[in-house]
Amino acid sequence: MSDAKIEQYKIRQEPYYEAVANEVELYEAAYNARMPVMLKGPTGCGKSRFVEYMAWKLGRPLITVACNEDMTASDLVGRFLLDKEGTVWQDGPLTTAARIGAICYLDEVVEARQDTTVVIHPLTDHRRTLPLDKKGEVIEAHEDFQLVISYNPGYQSLMKDLKQSTKQRFGAMDFDYPEAATEANIVARETGVDKAVAEKLVQIAHRARNLKGHGLDEGISTRLLVYAGQLINKGVDPLAACSMTLVRPLTDDPDMRDTLDAAVGTYFG
Structure with missing residues (x-):
């Protein structure tokens, strides 16, 4: 594959990521061992940003796949397509990553069917191979290839x-x-709002997160706090x-909306 095609997957600017523990060092060690890595955590807590940051830090191309229940093994691996010259093989994102030595990130992998995720098994053990059954080819993964998956354990069920x-x-x-202090720093840095506003947004989020399992399926994510800060920074009334x-995306229940609106009013009323 040409250098130009590889370059399109490179992260050109440093993504903003604020480490909260030793996750950067742990991931670097895992990458050096080419260990497949699974990131577990609630939605909007920074998993995808972390992968982007590590790909930038390591200087590796990053190919991200947003998994869904309609995704087939062919969507990951590749398929034959018809063009004006006949039938041609088109690599899927997983195959491309294995060929060029990219980090392949399967986001929310549990959304994919289990018969689809089985195709990653040969890439995640000592073999580090990817069989292309339809093409009759077995790819040996590039020495720099690594597979990373993420999912939200809070949503897992017997079916997912x-x-x-x-x-x-x-x-x-x-x-x-x-x-709280780190999250406020992130919100202020990402949105341009002052520290006091960022701290208020984080306090609202903490109130909402305490309601998880008591009327809310999920608490307010850091991503939503950034959205709120961006609007406030644009002059929108807090x-x-x-x-x-912070309220409308989380729930349609009138009572729960009233509860969240009251929490917002406590800090911005």
Whole structure:
């Protein structure tokens, strides 16, 4: 594959990421060992940003796949397509990553069907190979290739969880929302709002997260706090900004919305 095609997957600017523990060092060690890595944590807590940051730090191309329940093995591996010259093989993202030595990131992997995720097994053990059954080819993964997957354990069910035969092919790292001071720094840095506003947004999020399992399926994510800060920084009234980004996306239940609106009013009323 040409250098130009490889370059399109490179992260050109340093993504902003604030480490909360030793996750950067742990990931670097895992990459040096070419260990497959599984990132576990709630939605919007920074898993994808972390992978982007590490790909930049390591200077490796990054190919990201947003997994969904309609995704087939061919969507990952590749398929034959018809063009004006006849039938041609088109590599899928997983195959491309294995060929060029990229980090392949399967985001929310449990959304994919289990019969689809089985195709990653030969890449995640001593073989480091990817059989292309339809093409009659076996790819030996580039020495720099690494597979990373993520999922939200809070959403797992009997129907949507990884098989043990898949889980035990990965080293795992737990992610969660940062502690309050760090999260406020992130919100201020990402949005341009002052520290006092960022701290208020984080306090609202902590109130909402305490309601998880008591009327809310999920708490307010760091991502949503950034959305709120961006609107406030654009001159939107904080109450309206928080309603749009912190309350309405989370729930349609009128009572729960009232509870969250009251929490917002406590800090911005």
